[in-house]
Amino acid sequence: MASMAGHVFVVKSDLRKLSCDAWLMPCGPDARPEPGWTVENPAFEPPPPPPGWDREERRAFRVPGWPADSPAPWLVNVGGHEGQAIGWYVRGAAEFLERAASALRGRPARLARAKTLLALPIVGTGGGGAKRAAGEVVRELLPALHQATVTHDVDVALVAQEEAPFTAAQAERSRATHLDPWRELDERREREAVRLADHAARGRLVLFIGGGVSRGAGLPLWDEMLEHLAMGAGMPDDERQALAELDPVDRARVIEKRLKGQSLADAVVEMFRHVRHHAISHALLAALPVEEIVTTNYDLLFEQASNAAGVPVRILPRQPGPEERRWVLKMHGSIEHPEDLVLTREDYLRYEEQRAALSGIVQALLITRHMLFVGFALRDENFHRIADAVRRAVRAQPDATGRSDKFGTVLALLDNPLHQELWEEDLYWTAMEPLVPEAEREMAETEAARRLEIFLDRVLAKTSSAGHLLHQSYGTLLSDPERSLARALAKFTEELPEDATRAPAWERVKQLLISLGWDERARMPLT
Numbered sequence: 001m002a003s004m005a006g007h008v009f010v011v012k013s014d015l016r017k018l019s020c021d022a023w024l025m026p027c028g029p030d031a032r033p034e035p036g037w038t039v040e041n042p043a044f045e046p047p048p049p050p051p052g053w054d055r056e057e058r059r060a061f062r063v064p065g066w067p068a069d070s071p072a073p074w075l076v077n078v079g080g081h082e083g084q085a086i087g088w089y090v091r092g093a094a095e096f097l098e099r100a101a102s103a104l105r106g107r108p109a110r111l112a113r114a115k116t117l118l119a120l121p122i123v124g125t126g127g128g129g130a131k132r133a134a135g136e137v138v139r140e141l142l143p144a145l146h147q148a149t150v151t152h153d154v155d156v157a158l159v160a161q162e163e164a165p166f167t168a169a170q171a172e173r174s175r176a177t178h179l180d181p182w183r184e185l186d187e188r189r190e191r192e193a194v195r196l197a198d199h200a201a202r203g204r205l206v207l208f209i210g211g212g213v214s215r216g217a218g219l220p221l222w223d224e225m226l227e228h229l230a231m232g233a234g235m236p237d238d239e240r241q242a243l244a245e246l247d248p249v250d251r252a253r254v255i256e257k258r259l260k261g262q263s264l265a266d267a268v269v270e271m272f273r274h275v276r277h278h279a280i281s282h283a284l285l286a287a288l289p290v291e292e293i294v295t296t297n298y299d300l301l302f303e304q305a306s307n308a309a310g311v312p313v314r315i316l317p318r319q320p321g322p323e324e325r326r327w328v329l330k331m332h333g334s335i336e337h338p339e340d341l342v343l344t345r346e347d348y349l350r351y352e353e354q355r356a357a358l359s360g361i362v363q364a365l366l367i368t369r370h371m372l373f374v375g376f377a378l379r380d381e382n383f384h385r386i387a388d389a390v391r392r393a394v395r396a397q398p399d400a401t402g403r404s405d406k407f408g409t410v411l412a413l414l415d416n417p418l419h420q421e422l423w424e425e426d427l428y429w430t431a432m433e434p435l436v437p438e439a440e441r442e443m444a445e446t447e448a449a450r451r452l453e454i455f456l457d458r459v460l461a462k463t464s465s466a467g468h469l470l471h472q473s474y475g476t477l478l479s480d481p482e483r484s485l486a487r488a489l490a491k492f493t494e495e496l497p498e499d500a501t502r503a504p505a506w507e508r509v510k511q512l513l514i515s516l517g518w519d520e521r522a523r524m525p526l527t
Contacts, residue, residue, distance in 0.1 A: 004184050004447065006115060006149025008142065009157040009280060009457050010173055012166040012287040014308035015121055016040050019217050019277035020157060021110045022072045022100040024093065024120035025063065026128065028079030029054070034127060037073075040276075041066060053077070060096040062103065071110065071119070071277060074100055080129035086136045089124035090144050096120065097145070101152035111218045114450040117280065118148075119157040122165050125473070134165060135468075135476040138172050146179045155450075157280060161308065163467035164517050166287075168474040170464040175479075184454050192430045193455055196409060197462030199370045200289050206365050207285060209295040209302055212375025212413070216279030216449065217301050219272060226251050229267055233258040249345040256344060265338035272298055272335050278305040284456040285374065286311065289463055292369070293328045294362055296380055298335050303328060317358060329361055331382065342382075351382050359386050366390045371408035374456075378410065378423065387426065411455065413448035414441070430455075471517030493518060 015023055016037065027033045031049040038044040047065075052058040059077040066073055078092040100118050109116045122137055124130035130137050145156045160166040173181055182190065199205040211221050220228060226248060230240050233255050243251050256264035282305035293313075295302065306313040306326060316329045318337065333340035342351060352359065363386055365371060376383075390407065408427050412419075415431035423429070432448035432455065468474040469486050478486060493513065500506060514520060 004114075004451065004454075006153055007155050007184060007454050007457070008145045008149060008173065008179075008181065009155065009284075009453070010166065010169045010461065011119075011157045011159045011280060011283045012161065012163075012309045013159055013278075013283040013305060014161055015119055015159040017277055017304060017308055018071070018119055018157065018159060018283060019111065019279050020071045020117040020119040021104055021113075022062075022074055022116075022118050024060075024076050024078075024096045024118075024123070025073040026078050026121065026123060026126065027075045029056075029077055031075055031077070033075065040070065047075075049075075058095075059092045060099050062100075069274075072100075076123075078123040078128055080124050082129045082132065084124075084129045086130065086133060086140050089128070089130055089137055090140045093120055093123045093141060094144050094148065097148040097152060097154070097156065101148070101154050104154075105152075111216065112446060113216070114446045116154045117157060118154055119159055121159055122169065125165065132473055134473040135168060138165070138169050138474070138477060142169070142173055142176060143179065146176075146181075161310065163310065163465075163515075164471040164474060165468070167464050167466060168468035168471070168477050170461050171466075171468070172477050174461055182454075182458055184451060185458060189430065189432075189455060190458070192409070192428075193458040194462055196372060197459045199372075200459070200463045203289070203291075204370050205288070205290050206292040206294065206369040206371050207288070207290055208371050208373045208376055208408070209285065209293060209297060210374065210376025211297055212377070212449075213279065213281045213285070214275075214297050214299050214301055215375070216281050216453075217277060217299075218275050219299055219301075222248055225268070225271065226255060228271065229255045229264070230258075232267065233260075247345070249343070249348055253344040253346070263338070264343055265341045268298060268341060268343065269335045269338050275299065275301065278302070278308070281374070281453055281456060283309065284453065284460050287460055289465075291326045292365060293326070294365065294371075295328060295330060296332045296376070296383075297330075298333060298341060300335065316361070317355075329358060331355075331358060331362070348381055352385065359389075362386050363390050366407045373408060373410045373427070374452075376410075378419070391426070411452060413445050413452065465515065467515060467517055469516040470513065474517075489513065489516070489518075 025033050025037050031053065032046045047063060050058055050061045060074050063073045063075055074096050076092050076096045078089050080089060097118055101116065104116050122134065122141065125134040125137055145158060148154065149156055158169055160169060185193065196205065215221055227240065230243055235243065235258055243254060246254065252264060259267060278301040282301050286302060286305035286309045293302065303313050303315065311326050312324045313326045313328055314324045315334060316327050332342035342348060366387065367390060406427055410427050410429050412429060412431045414433050415435050420429045432451040433444050436444045468477065469482060470489060510520065
């Protein structure tokens with residue numbers, strides 16, 4: 001199978017918590033990063049810079065002594081000063097990409113990803129000298145990142161945590177058609193991405209996230225988890241081989257009986273707690289304009305990614321209050337509460353009795369929304385019962401074309417015509433790669449997982465808002481119609497009478513303006 005070209009992702013997240021192979025830690029000429037960049041490693045001590053640093057002959061080097069199980073940070077001098085040429089910042093980023101890619105060449109990517117993933121912020125625009133020229137940095141940086149993906153055969157994630165830089169980078173990338181940013185997606189997958197983005201933009205999309213998403217962060221799938229637990233329980237090879245013949249939920253029960261001095265739930269929690277960085281798929285899904293999420297995952301990585309994207313989340317059923325608009329329904333429990341985990345056949349048999357309300361929520365979502373299944377194999381018995389209840393309660397009505405409306409879309413790694421046939425009346429099906437012989441399956445799934453990330457990146461790009469419209473630092477990126485609109489809105493805010501802000505409708509108008517980058521304190525575009 002031919003390897004795909006490198007891709008530039010635009011991600012709204014916390015760079016420090018994103019799973020990648022290496023990431024750019026900004027610093028100035030003193031090679032000392034701001035304290036916030038090193039909170040994940042309290043033992044960090046600023047290392048001495050390499051020869052040539054003071055003369056800027058070298059501006060990037062790997063941080064020594066960083067925990068080996070974490071993405072590797074590289075200190076890069078991109079501090080600069082106001083008035084510094086934009087190209088200076090871009091060259092610093094390019095040096096990081098070149099040196100990091102060279103250091104990683106020939107090694108397998110972190111967590112067996114199909115390509116090495118390098119991540120960086122929009123350099124110079126946080127505490128650096130290019131804060132007021134952020135738009136120009138984005139414009140010059142994106143082509144350099146694209147060139148790096150070609151030259152070094154890597155993927156690159158441009159990470160922004162605030163709305164304005166994120167939407168500005170999305171808009172500029174989408175306009176850069178000469179870079180062909182979506183060359184990895186064929187016409188059919190492009191149409192599917194646009195269709196799903198339309199559902200999201202209209203508030204109709206909900207997410208169902210399965211274990212395949214967290215696998216990208218290093219967590220095991222169900223069978224892999226059971227094998228690891230069986231080994232931890234001291235089961236010999238012949239018993240583990242016999243164990244594989246049992247139904248997975250029965251396997252879990254046998255392992256539970258073999259564990260000594262520890263419950264099965266506690267063993268699962270111990271396995272999952274060490275993973276501290278969310279996958280890029282978590283970040284892409286968390287940035288979608290979706291407020292309702294269902295998951296069978298025990299981990300908290302989507303929740304971490306959502307908070308990193310600036311969207312606080314509450315977890316059902318433990319946090320039922322209305323404080324946060326976005327919620328995640330943990331169908332099988334959470335590692336925060338081991339006593340709630342659904343693991344064995346007994347847990348599954350008692351599910352409907354103990355969690356009927358949760359099933360009801362999922363049924364309502366299937367009826368009233370369009371559910372996007374990501375990383376979910378559609379084999380869970382609880383979900384089958386829920387889906388069957390929906391089929392019986394609401395028979396799909398033909399639409400204007402004579403087709404039956406379906407309650408969701410599955411994003412699958414490999415095409416499986418028989419699996420698709422089982423669900424053809426209920427679900428649309430989009431596979432990332434064709435089905436291949438068993439001997440080629442592992443490599444095909446690895447490539448397909450990466451293509452799925454690119455597909456999600458495309459969906460997100462099509463749903464991005466205009467959070468940079470009234471932000472003066474990104475004014476150079478606006479199209480002529482956008483610039484005219486920004487000027488008209490700026491004039492509106494400047495001429496707004498004081499008593500108008502006391503009208504009941506003002507709060508809604510104000511929130512709209514703020515979502516477009518307006519600074520309420522200045523009554524003008526952000527500076």
